[in-house]
Amino acid sequence: MFMHRLTAAARSMQQLMTALLLMLLLSAPVAGTADDAQQTEYRIKTAFLYNFSRFVSWPEAALQNRSEFSLCTLGSTPFGEQLDTLTGKMVHGKALVVKRFDRPADTLDCQLVFIGQSDEPDEALWILKERPVLTVSDAAAFTEKGGMIQFRVIDNKIRFRINVDAARAAGLTISSKLLSLAISVTGAR
């Protein structure tokens, strides 16, 4: 519905953006110099973060009184300013904003938190446990520890694992379409 309220310019801008992201995602394997490679990887992961938010539904109470959808990072992440390209996109009828935090307690009001690699994820996961916050991270064994989505790079392609139990305990529903794309799904389906 909200799509109709967007101006034509904003709509074409959004389409262009998606096209650009997809193009990068499809045509450019993670290659080149280490820096270039990392930049490309996180450009694709930026698109993934946005798409995750579209295939996950939050409980109504979690979004009801909010004017915006907060996509947060915790600690230092390699995204740099890439994430800001998502600002203003619409997710579940809310405008997306990007917030960067260092203290796990600050992320309680976010809807999606990317937990940086340098941080110790355990504290954040303990704080966010069973709260309607989608947790994503590059960290190894993230899903085993109670995180919801963990990025993996396999054959130069970015894939992900999902812990569906953790999500369900938090009141989040992950679309079966997303589940079918995951390389592994933990928990009873």
Next chain:
Amino acid sequence: MNIRDLGRVSIRWKLTLLIVTISTVSLLLASVAFITSDRINTQQTASNNLATMAEIIAANSSAALLFGDARAAQETLGFLKAQQHIQAAAIYGTDNTVFASYRKPGIAIKFPESNIQTENTLFWGNHVELFTLINYEGEQIGIVYLRSNMKAIHDRLVWFLGIVAAVLLVSVLVTFMLSTRLQRIITDPLLRLSAIARQVRTEKNYSLRVIGENEDELGNLIIDFNAMLDEIQSRDDELSEHRAMLEERVMQRTSELEIANSKLAASKEQAEAVAKRMEYHAHHDALTGLPNRILLNDRITAELAHARRQQGKLALLFLDLDRFKIINDSLGHAVGDQLLRVIARRLGNCVREEDTVARLGGDEFMVLLPRISSSSDAGRIARKIIDCLVNPISCNGHELHITTSVGISIFPHDGVDAETLIKHADISMYRAKELGRNKAIYFTAEMNAGSRKQLALENSLRLAAGKNQLKLFYQPKIDIFRNTIVGVEALLRWEHPTMGMISPMEFIPVAEDSGLIIPIGEWVLNTAFTQLKQWHQAGYASLSMAVNISSAQLSRPGLEDVIEKALQAADLDARMTELEITENVAMENLEPAIAILEKLKHMGVSIAMDDFGTGYSSLSYLRQLPVDVVKIDQSFVREIPDSHEDVLIAQAIIAMTQSLNLSVVVEGIENVKQLNFFRQQGCNIVQGFLFSKPVEADEMLKMLAAQSAPGTVNLVK
């Protein structure tokens, strides 16, 4: 075989061919319609099936597209393997490159690279292509492409064509066999008839007959054919007989022709007589038989021409009977008409042979005196005319004394053309009336200045109001169902000391021309309203007052103020007053007239259309004007119920007023027959001599008093 060759083929084969052709054509048409409709349906179904598959693929592949997972996208195409007719399928990304694809084994085709931006279905010769957009949350993220073969559809078509061909073949055979038998029903009797007809022609034997047992048209044909042979046989015999009679018949006809010729001559004479009579009527007055204005004008023209040639003189005498109107009004039209006939005869007797007496209408006559030797001859004849009328005339037991006023004009002294001479004779006649009637007066030049008659009237009119010569008379309006006086109409009268009662028809135009109408009109309004107030105070509070308004009053702005002032002065409720306008008054200046009448109506004054039916009676005008009441003119009432035409007109006016929701007042009711007629038409308000002529105010008060005394007076005399 072409159409021309068909002419030689036997009727048997023609019928067979006809039946077979018609049945084959109709079967063919039905088959074509069936196959076409089936083809359309099948294509529709195929395209719907493809669309459904594409929708499924689009729904299942959206996540794969968004996350760039080509393998997962490929899996969504997997179920197509089970669909035999799908040759290929592909999922395109937004950059229009193939993201995932499927090909049926053994099929080598290229995926389209252009023309994939839109959603559509393309039917090719042997395959169908379909493009469907993949949307996620309203955003287009890719396109599904499906290609299917048309084999199933083609197979179905071939199967149907086979069946149609087989059915056609069988039906042609069956039709042929049936028709060769059935056509005999028609052709056998025809062939029999044809054989006998030929035999009759070749042998000239009229005693042959056709045997037939049918009872349809063919049976009738055979019966008629036999009857015809009977007839021919008997005609043959009669023919010789007739020939003998013919000679005699020719003789007889010749004599009849002569008789008819003589009859024709007689009817021609008759037609000439009718034409003569019609010409006479066109030139003579119906009542008196005197020449009318037309014939008089012809004679004046002829005599003027003669007088000019001979340098002679002629005179015109303009006659107007004195006080004729009084006789007419008091004794009735029948007496008036009889009187006019007697006077016409006397006038004819007292002039010379060569003079012309003509009736101009009403009580006006004109005498043409050609070839007079001097002006005094005219005076002498005028004197003689006046003397001719001295003896009283007895009519219906009345001894009537009638006199006339005569105006004289002389050619060439008083004018050189007919028009001027008539006008001058008219003016001098009027002068004779002014000077006391029963006189003959020569025209003099001084009379001419600005039409003496008008000037005289105008001058007298100026004095009239001051000298109390103007008077209002009142005629009651009666409700015939309740038998009460519901209102009065105020009528202006001018009693001239020498000219007697002058009718408003004469002096109102003069008053309008001179502007005197404005003060006179105001005087009428004030007098009538004050009078009504007096009657109200005397106890007749439901009485209403109608006053006539002339065009000059209506065309001047401020009439509504004058009326309001008069109402205030008399302390009168506007709803008790009514203004009567004539159609022509309203028509002269329609827009302002409507505005003034609307204002008056708003004040509460009721508006009546007077003399309805005599002017430009137009329904559309009647609709535009804010009229409440229509008064049916007495000219329609006079001949009712004897004149069929007038009855129809009155009924039409009444019907029209009913449809416009207007009330009707009938004027000029003079007898009970007229009253009964309008009573039957449902008109309740009437006016006329049957109840009362216009009377003065105190007389009116007596009538009001008489009707309020219970049970004493029946208004209908």
